[in-house]
Amino acid sequence: MVDKKESGKSYSSKNIKVLEGLEGVRHRPAMYIGSTSKNGLHHLVYEVVDNSVDEAMAGYCDKIEVTLNKNGSVTVKDNGRGIPVEPHPIYKKPALEIAITKLHAGGKFDKGTYAVSGGLHGVGISVVSALSKHMIAKVRRNGKIYQQEYKIGKTLCNLKIVGKTDKDDTGTEITFFPDDTIFPTTEFDFNVLQTRFREIAFLNKGVRIILKEEKTGKKETFHYEGGLEEFVKWVNKTKDALHKPIYFTKTNNGVVVEVAVQYNSGYQENVLGFVNTINTVEGGTHVVGFKTALTRAINDYSNKNKMTKNGNLTGDDVREGLTAIISVKVPEPQFEGQTKTKLGNSEVKGIVDSVSMVSLSEFFEENPTIARRIVNKALDSQKARNAAKKAKDLVRRKSAFGGSGLPGKLADCSKKKSEETEIYIVEGDSAGGSAKQARNNQFQAILPLRGKPLNVEKASPIKVFSNEEISNLITAIGTGVGEQFDAQKLRYSKIIIMADADVDGAHIKTLLLTFFFRFMPELIKNGNIYIAVSPLYRVRKRGDHYVYSDEELKEIKKKLGENASVLRFKGLGEMDPEQLWDTTMNPKTRMLKKVTIEDVVQADEVFSKLMGDDVSARKQFIAERSAEAQIDI
């Protein structure tokens, strides 16, 4: 910025720091890849893969190989046409070099090349090169193999021909080493990449993505000729499906709409939205359009066939046990919301609504057995919801006699503005008692829970809403659930789960997270849910040191000497209020983990496996993940 005071003679061009092109990317990486954390690091791979997927979607490529190399680099190789190496008409340099060293040149040289392209940021390969300490690009084209190398976005040499190949052998191969001065960790996680590549393969039928890790020899191939139909079956694989998937696709006003729907015998709603293959965690106009059409199409069928009994079915009624995937390709998507994963384009709502309405009605007419099964399921859910409503009203009336309408067990705080307040959900009455003594009652509320929370994954809504602990939780939080959910009514901006650091505690945390994920997912998406991390040990020597893991204990003992006295905390209930305040509740010294949903598909899989009916899936899952101390969703 030019300083206004610094005018006239004293001003010279060297005073302005021009953040031009790739300089800017290194200066503010988060603007281009979201963050420099693990997420951002993996984004580099997606950015390169997205370019190859675009080439595949244009019909020129059917195989993409991603290799995590032993030396820490990643190679993405495709069999597309190869990035052009011919001189760029304006820059008079190989187009490849421009794509890799100039911001926004990307793989999309002119807008006409690809109709739509993936990539949330769509920033292109030059951003990856700017954030890589070394990059090597190889292009097979015209029977020749071309190569060029780069360092933090700058060329190390001119484009060279390094070999010959068959005229029909074409493609692009990019190898990059992420810059460790930008990324605190440069280690790639096979599982994270695999989840995203599976998703990409489902969303782009026919594409084959092969992921290899040299260090471990692990290799996975993702290739689905069935596309979304296979995706919906895969999401339902641990559930009991009620019918073959309903599938339709249509292009309307330049927007490609593709939908797959399959009900299961459970109670959860699982509607996944994608825009240009990006998982829109916060939903948006495409999801709204689909939901509107689904409710209308089911009500129309039910009315026409005289199945309706107690008035029209609500959205909640028709979405119980629903798994649906709505994938749209939009030429110029507008992303909104806190994490920029909510589609804002208003025209898309009407497009998805009309395409879905026509296709669903047609399907119901042609498949009356399935249509009746779906309507009957919605009617059952309507019945249960009415009964649950009566139970909820009863709870509300009971508490109305108590005065505030809040649960009797809640020790509320005196401040009322939710931005300033937090609630601790505490396992057990004894820990609840300590927490009540320890807290700062100005801004910290305590809600003790008796026993294990209900497993909502397996319970019907009526059971969920008539459960006393759950209804206390809902009332204390204030937002309501389902269609009534209203984030404005949130009573505390931080909802902190505090449980013992043992197996039981882990189970309780998972049960509560399952509840939040299924009934108030907005709170997770908005970053309101936290887990309190309590210490395992107190080491006493020259003051008290709280220690959170066995490794940390080893280290501190090395530092302080083996004679230091070590106290192992058995549970939160055993700490005196002062200790509990110091270690777990004082905002200045405590450690909180924010719960996030990086991938809804993955989170759903985790919860259905951990909490659902399929025992063998659960056992296998736990065996595979037992090394990971904590389940990240």
Ligand code: 0RA
């Ligand atoms: C624009 C034009 C052409 C190829 C590509 C882009 C292309 C880009 C990437 C990025 C990764 N893999 C890729 N494969 C191809 C080809 C134009 C032509 O040959 O006529």
